[in-house]
Amino acid sequence: MKQLVTTHNSYWEGKRKTLFDNSTSSRKKGVLRSEAYLTTHYTPEKPVGRETEIGEIAEAVRPLTHRHDPNNLIIFGPAGIGKTTCTKYVITELENQASVKSVYINCWQYNTRSSLLTELLIQLGYPAPRKGKSIDALLSKVREWLDKNRGVAVALDEFDQLDDQTKIIYDLQMINEEAENPIGLLMVSNQHPTRITLDPRSQSRLSCKTLEFHSYNAPQLENILQDRVDKAFRPGTVPKKVVEQIAETVAENSGDCRKALTLLLNAGRKADQEGKNKVTINDIQ
Ligand SMILES: Nc1ncnc2c1ncn2[C@@H]1O[C@H](COP(=O)(O)OP(=O)(O)OP(=O)(O)O)[C@@H](O)[C@H]1O
Ligand SMILES: [Mg+2]
Numbered sequence: 001m002k003q004l005v006t007t008h009n010s011y012w013e014g015k016r017k018t019l020f021d022n023s024t025s026s027r028k029k030g031v032l033r034s035e036a037y038l039t040t041h042y043t044p045e046k047p048v049g050r051e052t053e054i055g056e057i058a059e060a061v062r063p064l065t066h067r068h069d070p071n072n073l074i075i076f077g078p079a080g081i082g083k084t085t086c087t088k089y090v091i092t093e094l095e096n097q098a099s100v101k102s103v104y105i106n107c108w109q110y111n112t113r114s115s116l117l118t119e120l121l122i123q124l125g126y127p128a129p130r131k132g133k134s135i136d137a138l139l140s141k142v143r144e145w146l147d148k149n150r151g152v153a154v155a156l157d158e159f160d161q162l163d164d165q166t167k168i169i170y171d172l173q174m175i176n177e178e179a180e181n182p183i184g185l186l187m188v189s190n191q192h193p194t195r196i197t198l199d200p201r202s203q204s205r206l207s208c209k210t211l212e213f214h215s216y217n218a219p220q221l222e223n224i225l226q227d228r229v230d231k232a233f234r235p236g237t238v239p240k241k242v243v244e245q246i247a248e249t250v251a252e253n254s255g256d257c258r259k260a261l262t263l264l265l266n267a268g269r270k271a272d273q274e275g276k277n278k279v280t281i282n283d284i285q
Pocket of ligand 2: 083084085157158
């Protein structure tokens, strides 16, 4: 036992310098310059490609800029293909360029009627209402806001995760009809619109357009990846054929951009761990 402890200590003493080497010299070398651009926390300033889809989302909310009724829109398609990125981009620009209030809510996080309406009110600038306020009281606050302001674009991401989808849509559409200014709903979902559970009353009130996002093909993924390579890696460290290989592999399997970015990040990390000055095809795992 005693001997084991000694061995253990000497292991740590011997390796201490290299186990987590964070020295300036080690950070200056290597292929990766900033991993942050390859993580899901990074939001691109402008999505690469997807101009058509961005145009369609913008068209749906554009009437809000003239206080007219917008088109509600259901945005759908498989995972990792830019639905959230494009929706957030459009509503951010709507606020920046046209000063139309925009709200983004992830329904995974706020998946009940009262939590969603509470979050909506907080983002509209109301102080957090005390717990247990009735749905009617929350709705009348939303209506009050719409009577006093210009209208609002509300993006409900992960819409399929919402309990009571039908009630919430009905609630919001009722307010929409009564209030001075409109709400424009962007409902983002993995599910095909026919699988979203709205009763006929909500469905007919909603008068909704749909926008399908399709999986990325290899050239589209290549463009997205190249943009990230330029930001995240040192110049000249990622050969074009590495980007092409990742794009092809992912396009064949799912077209999921998240997976492509993870493959690129891991390839960069592997090249760095092995002290290479270029990423190679063998680093893709
Ligand atoms: N056109 C694009 N330009 C730049 N980055 C993109 C683009 N499309 C997707 N990405 C990146 O890919 C990742 C996944 O994109 P996003 O979250 O928008 O997918 P999603 O379609 O909303 O997926 P999910 O259905 O799982 O929510 C994000 O990190 C995003 O930055
Ligand atoms: Mg998403």
